[in-house]
Amino acid sequence: MNTNAVTQTRNAPVRAGLSRSQSERLSTWFSYLLLVLGSIVILVPFAWMLSTSLKLKADVYIFPPQWIPKPMQWHNYVEAFTTFPFGLYTYNSIIIVVFVLIGTLFSCSFSAYGFSRLNAPGRNFIFMVLLATMMLPSAVTMVPIYLFFNKLGWVDTFLPLIIPAWFGSAFFIFMMRQFFMGIPYELEDSARIDGCSTYGIWARIMVPLSKPVLVTVAVFTFMGTWNDFMGPLIYLTDENKRTLALGLSYFQGSARSAPDLHLLMAASLYAIAPCVILYFLCQKIFVKGMVFTGVKG
Numbered sequence: 001m002n003t004n005a006v007t008q009t010r011n012a013p014v015r016a017g018l019s020r021s022q023s024e025r026l027s028t029w030f031s032y033l034l035l036v037l038g039s040i041v042i043l044v045p046f047a048w049m050l051s052t053s054l055k056l057k058a059d060v061y062i063f064p065p066q067w068i069p070k071p072m073q074w075h076n077y078v079e080a081f082t083t084f085p086f087g088l089y090t091y092n093s094i095i096i097v098v099f100v101l102i103g104t105l106f107s108c109s110f111s112a113y114g115f116s117r118l119n120a121p122g123r124n125f126i127f128m129v130l131l132a133t134m135m136l137p138s139a140v141t142m143v144p145i146y147l148f149f150n151k152l153g154w155v156d157t158f159l160p161l162i163i164p165a166w167f168g169s170a171f172f173i174f175m176m177r178q179f180f181m182g183i184p185y186e187l188e189d190s191a192r193i194d195g196c197s198t199y200g201i202w203a204r205i206m207v208p209l210s211k212p213v214l215v216t217v218a219v220f221t222f223m224g225t226w227n228d229f230m231g232p233l234i235y236l237t238d239e240n241k242r243t244l245a246l247g248l249s250y251f252q253g254s255a256r257s258a259p260d261l262h263l264l265m266a267a268s269l270y271a272i273a274p275c276v277i278l279y280f281l282c283q284k285i286f287v288k289g290m291v292f293t294g295v296k297g
Contacts (some may be wrong), residue, residue: 104168222274
């Protein structure tokens with residue numbers, strides 16, 4: 001009896017180790033299965049968009065759907081771009097995105113540095129008030145902000161879409177503050193000993209070390225501004241000042257008996273291509289920035 005008990009005791013860790021490895025393997029495969037299913041859910045609409053953009057108008061509504069068009073109608077893209085001035089709309093979107101990116105990165109990084117490093121009176125209270133603004137729905141502030149910009153004479157210009165970015169964003173300031181708080185204070189102290197000012201520390205130490213979070217904010221800002229529909233719809237009335245997202249809505253609502261879905265999908269694919277390319281180019285830095293801003297405290 002004692003010998004059997006000793007043998008069972010020795011074999012228990014082995015059995016436990018085998019069951020643990022099996023459970024880890026099952027957990028890994030289950031995670032892969034969820035990722036594959038999620039990818040299919042996301043990619044199927046994209047595949048349908050690509051397929052529709054290469055079809056004849058009559059082939060769009062056939063059932064069952066034809067996933068691989070025969071023959072592929074590549075001229076749909078040319079026809080879509082000549083129907084509306086998408087080149088001008090793209091130029092307008094690029095102008096807005098560039099200035100919004102510069103303003104967001106500058107204002108948010110500068111504000112986040114103050115909240116994370118400077119011991120100013122009432123700093124924490126001001127930061128809590130800043131975070132509280134995130135709870136205000138945009139629909140609540142839409143009318144007052146429009147009236148304010150209308151008084152300034154900025155309606156039907158790009159200024160209402162650009163200037164607010166130069167005053168910071170609560171969410172992005174919070175993200176950058178979390179990252180800045182994880183940078184060692186010794187670097188800042190060494191810079192002060194060498195005679196570097198507060199502005200110099202921000203420009204020469206904090207910003208160069210914050211590449212992951214800056215790229216993360218840049219990706220979010222680019223995608224949000226590039227795909228923004230409500231802002232241009234409210235403030236822009238001149239057809240020559242429309243953005244790409246706003247132009248797509250007019251394309252869909254054009255005076256036709258039925259929307260040309262094959263042309264609409266071609267234009268939509270063109271509109272989302274920059275966001276997809278940007279994400280794949282910045283994917284590693286973007287993920288690193290999200291991880292760092294989530295664990296720093």
